[in-house]
Amino acid sequence: xxxxxxxxxxxxxxxxxxxxxxxxxxxxxVFGKTYLHEQAGERVLALLTAGNLAVTQxxxxxxxxxxRLDGVATTLAQVPSMFRAAQLVGAAVREVFEADGPGLxxxxxxxxxxxxxxxxxxAAAPRLFLVYAAGNFIEATADxxxxxxxxxxxxxxxxxxVLNPTTPLADGVTLxxxxxxxxxxxxxxxxxxxxxxxxxxxxxxVALKRRITEDDPYFAFLRQRWSESLxxxxxxxxxxxxxx
Amino acid sequence: xxxxxxxxxxxxxxxxxxxxxxxxxxxxxVFGKTYLHEQAGERVLALLTAGNLAVTQxxxxxxxxxxRLDGVATTLAQVPSMFRAAQLVGAAVREVFEADGPGLxxxxxxxxxxxxxxxxxxAAAPRLFLVYAAGNFIEATADxxxxxxxxxxxxxxxxxxVLNPTTPLADGVTLxxxxxxxxxxxxxxxxxxxxxxxxxxxxxxVALKRRITEDDPYFAFLRQRWSESLxxxxxxxxxxxxxx
Numbered sequence: 001x002x003x004x005x006x007x008x009x010x011x012x013x014x015x016x017x018x019x020x021x022x023x024x025x026x027x028x029x030v031f032g033k034t035y036l037h038e039q040a041g042e043r044v045l046a047l048l049t050a051g052n053l054a055v056t057q058x059x060x061x062x063x064x065x066x067x068r069l070d071g072v073a074t075t076l077a078q079v080p081s082m083f084r085a086a087q088l089v090g091a092a093v094r095e096v097f098e099a100d101g102p103g104l105x106x107x108x109x110x111x112x113x114x115x116x117x118x119x120x121x122x123a124a125a126p127r128l129f130l131v132y133a134a135g136n137f138i139e140a141t142a143d144x145x146x147x148x149x150x151x152x153x154x155x156x157x158x159x160x161x162v163l164n165p166t167t168p169l170a171d172g173v174t175l176x177x178x179x180x181x182x183x184x185x186x187x188x189x190x191x192x193x194x195x196x197x198x199x200x201x202x203x204x205x206v207a208l209k210r211r212i213t214e215d216d217p218y219f220a221f222l223r224q225r226w227s228e229s230l231x232x233x234x235x236x237x238x239x240x241x242x243x244x
Numbered sequence: 245x246x247x248x249x250x251x252x253x254x255x256x257x258x259x260x261x262x263x264x265x266x267x268x269x270x271x272x273x274v275f276g277k278t279y280l281h282e283q284a285g286e287r288v289l290a291l292l293t294a295g296n297l298a299v300t301q302x303x304x305x306x307x308x309x310x311x312r313l314d315g316v317a318t319t320l321a322q323v324p325s326m327f328r329a330a331q332l333v334g335a336a337v338r339e340v341f342e343a344d345g346p347g348l349x350x351x352x353x354x355x356x357x358x359x360x361x362x363x364x365x366x367a368a369a370p371r372l373f374l375v376y377a378a379g380n381f382i383e384a385t386a387d388x389x390x391x392x393x394x395x396x397x398x399x400x401x402x403x404x405x406v407l408n409p410t411t412p413l414a415d416g417v418t419l420x421x422x423x424x425x426x427x428x429x430x431x432x433x434x435x436x437x438x439x440x441x442x443x444x445x446x447x448x449x450v451a452l453k454r455r456i457t458e459d460d461p462y463f464a465f466l467r468q469r470w471s472e473s474l475x476x477x478x479x480x481x482x483x484x485x486x487x488x
Contacts, residue, residue: 153397170483229477239414
């Protein structure tokens, strides 16, 4: 499996993905799931992918070579807006489904893909989308300023409780890392290293691209301190007086 | 859906279930999912059920009327050990599958059931089992002293981090309630009220059976305080210095 999360904040985007892929639990590999398209000063887009690796790699390759959008072969360098970028990613997903769906079905394998697309093009505001296997998509809003794909449940409670659009970028990074930590601890199919991308609003460039390994001092400290904090918070809670 | 969790502690058992059932999100009802069998001084057993309500109610009814175990109609009052009790629950699940499986399949409905069985019979130690739809089962051990059925992912990280067999019963109650709270907040298909059962080791009786509603002062305080604690813990964490 996979865990990817994207945060749409007033100050920009925080995008975090793990790198574990598995064909059965006895065949585990490291593959990056974050793809960046950056034209400094003009546009910056990040794709975070979950699902069948052959499908997600095919989607990215087609996006490089051009996907037919309204009959015209188009790349991420050419779309005029994030909405059109989401349509293009959806079109790429549908192209891969047309090409590989029957072959997968013949082997009893589902067409499994979900993609987070975040970024900014020109002067328009940053946007964050989740593109489904059907090629359609939803968009994060101020009410729900984060989107997840893959093993989303373990890491959702902390986001539900704390995140809002005014959360500063550095706080968003910490929150995304806590959310990832909860997932890493409880689910073996999500694994280190993890890839962090930060896009500041109106910078039209990647502010930070960092691969975080087991040895990363900040992440290691965060994991340990968060565990301790949870234990302390739980210890500090009163116990029920009706238990006797 | 459902969330049920059972903790097997040195001091006894903590069993907690929600009460929400749904046939689609537009048809939500309250049904208890905790069933108790108590013969004070001799045995006490608790079943917590997840899955198709018609299946789980049929399992409980068959356990009352007697299920064939090694050719003899047997009830929970008659089994000599918790292992035999788990076999009996598994046999009841298989009887329901034989009776209703074809009818369900004809309607395209899966045979969906999972049951936590905790309890103590006589002088033997308390035990905790998870019985699957196939009628087979696993047992909690000191390495993993809790079992869950239903929507288990949201509430698992806190148990993974904190629980161990020496956790006192009152602490176990608090932990189970935190685990349930995380699930309630992030998943609408799990809902209040919740049913808490506590079985003290060697008491051979139910120590506490409590239905916890939205108005329960302890649970309301716990939910609020836990949320505050998480926010405070997150606020107290340092932010990454490599973000600039």
